[in-house]
Amino acid sequence: SNNRSHREDTIRNGAFLCDQDIVAQRTADAVRNLDLLERWGVNFRRDSTGLPLVSKAMSHSKPRVADAGDATAREVQKTLEEQCMRYGVVRRGDxxxxxxxxxxxxxxxxxxxxxxxxxxxSIQSKAVIIADEGFEGVLSHGSIGIGMDLALQAGLPLRNMEFMHTTPLGITDTNLILPDGLLSAGATLHEASGADLDLGDETHASICAAVAQANQAVIDARHLGDNSDWWAGVFRMVKQRTGIDMSKQTVAIEVRPSLSIGGIAIDEHGRAVNGAWSRWFTGLYAAGDAACSGFHGVSVMPGNQLLDAIGGGLAAGEHAGEWVKSRNLSGSNVAQEEEDRANADFSAMCGTQDDAVIRVGSVATKLRDASRQALLGARDAASLSHSIEDLEALSVTAESIHLDQHSLIANTNLVEISRIQAGIRLVRAATQSALAREESRGSHQRSDYPEQIEDLLHHTTVDQTGATSTLGLRKGSTGNWVLPPQ
Known part of the structure; x- marks a missing residue:
């Protein structure tokens, strides 16, 4: 099918801060990737003809999103794990x-x-593909991806760290977020009084604005009809966590951040870009939420996160698979030095402490509070500079977190410390990037620069020292705009 409307919807939703060749490629491959998942065993919802049912979601101008209800992520995860087993992929989750x-x-x-x-x-390899999570977990004691922090510490600048995707479907007074697909399935948004919310053109931005401006927005999922069976897991989870039966009651909702957009800058092959499109951090690739592919711009349309993960993972895997055929393993001396350094660092963590013991929980709470101050709402130069100072001080504190377990076997304490330290560095990079972008665009709002400035239509990069730079937007594969900035 023609992907023109999908790519144009994506570019507009991203406030034109998208790499348009990537958008064109990802959207052109959407049907093929959907077909691939279906043939591998993902059980999508079906229409009356037996084809995958597509629905119209936020910011989509026509129905094109296929899902498996609240089991979409679980179905895709299970299917891809089965493919790993089929091809003998060795996985080391420990x-x-x-x-x-x-x-x-x-x-x-x-x-x-x-x-x-x-x-x-130390594990030598010809190539490394980083494909883990983003860092949105800093805002809610959630999980924090380590991958992009590894790249940052290796000297690779990260891109567009100042942008966070928001959802209008956060359940008030909890850390739960309802899936966007509920709206496509027939759920509606209202004031607590029952009055309908004015959703405007039903784009992501207009729906978030309507929920934010309401006295108390609620979602009504009591009349989903046959669709309700596909969302039984969400209903059950909400009832367990809040006591609210969504089949009989409305649920209070609010706008909140749900996904980090920034990450490792990559090109169309998934190669990690080192400050300029012509420079590759040789052998390093990225995909998924750890990568910033240029597909989303300032906001993520429903369905596009999974589409980007699959398309980006495929591109990185194919290129890396071909590239390593002509390469030899290298850097054995460097590998031994890194292993020795890591052992020395762990030994230092296991040493005795004369000062007061600092626990990981207290630092995690301080990180959450500092992240909310730095990443949310309208900010200005003074508040961002203050946040950077706070995060630098917190980074020093985090280096002294007490390690309770001195054995590496099943040391979850070390895992959590590593994630917290990574989260601090990533939030600091995001804050430095936000300070450099002197405009308001998407979720990045500056009270001292309230307007969107077209001269700043470029990517922002930031490295581990806090130095910021820019990276130009990519046009279509022919060298022309797929959709000229408006």
Whole structure:
């Protein structure tokens, strides 16, 4: 099918801060990737003809989003795990990544903590693909991806860290977020009094604005009809956590951040871009939420997160698979040095402390509060500078977190400390990037620069020292705009 409307919807939703060749490629491959998942076994909802049922979601101008109700993520995860087993992919979920092994802007492998055998290892490789989570978990004591922090510490600048995707479907007074698909299934938004919310053109921005401006917005999912069976898991979870039966009651909702957009800048092959499109951090790739592919711009349309993860993962895997055929393993001396350094760092953490003991929980709470101050709402230069100072002080504190367990075997305390320290560095990078972007665009709002400035229609990059720079937007594959900025 023609992907023109999908790509144009995506570019508009991203406030034109998208790399348009990436948008064109991802949307052109959407039907093929949907077909691939279906043939592998994902059980999508069906229409009366037996084809996958597509629905119209926020910011989509026509029905095009297919799902499996609240089981979409679970179905896709299960199916991809089955493919890993089919092709003999070895998965090491018990290895904690510690650092990238690199020299001269080239990656040679990774150091890890083996939590089954209780030792630190250096693993040499010809290429590394970072494909874990984003860092939105800093705002809610959630999970924090380590991958993009590994790249940041290796000297790679991160892109567009100042942007966070928001959802209008956060359940008030909880950390629960309802899936966007509920609205496509027939759920409606109202004031608590029952009055309908004015959703405008039903784009993501207009729906978020309507919910934010309401006295108390609620979602009504009592009349989903046959669709309700597909969302039984969400209904059950909400009742367990809040006591509210969504089949009989409305639920109070609010706008809140749900996904980090920034990350490792990549090109169309998933290669990690090192400050300019012509420079590759050789051997390093990224995909998924750890990557910033340029597909989303300032906001993520429903369905596009999964589409980007699949398309980006495919591109990175295919290119890396071909590229390593002509490469040899390298950097054995560097690998040994990194392993020795990691062992020394762990030994230092296990040493005795003369000062007051600092626990990971207290630092995690301080990180959450500092992140909300730095990343949410309308900010100005003074507040951002103050947040950077707070985060730098918190970073020093985090280096002194007490390690309760001195064995590497099943050391979840070390995992949590690593995530908290990574989260602090990533939030600091996001704040520095926000300070550099002197305009308001999407979720990035500056009270001292309230207007959107077209001269700033470019990507922002920030490195581990806090130095910021810019990266130009990519046009279509022909060198022309797919959709000219408006």
């Amino acid at each position: 290895h904690l990544p510690l650092s990238l092994i690199h020299s001269n802007q080239t990656v040679h492998g990774i150091t890890v903590a083996d939590m089954i055998n209780g030792r630190i290892l």
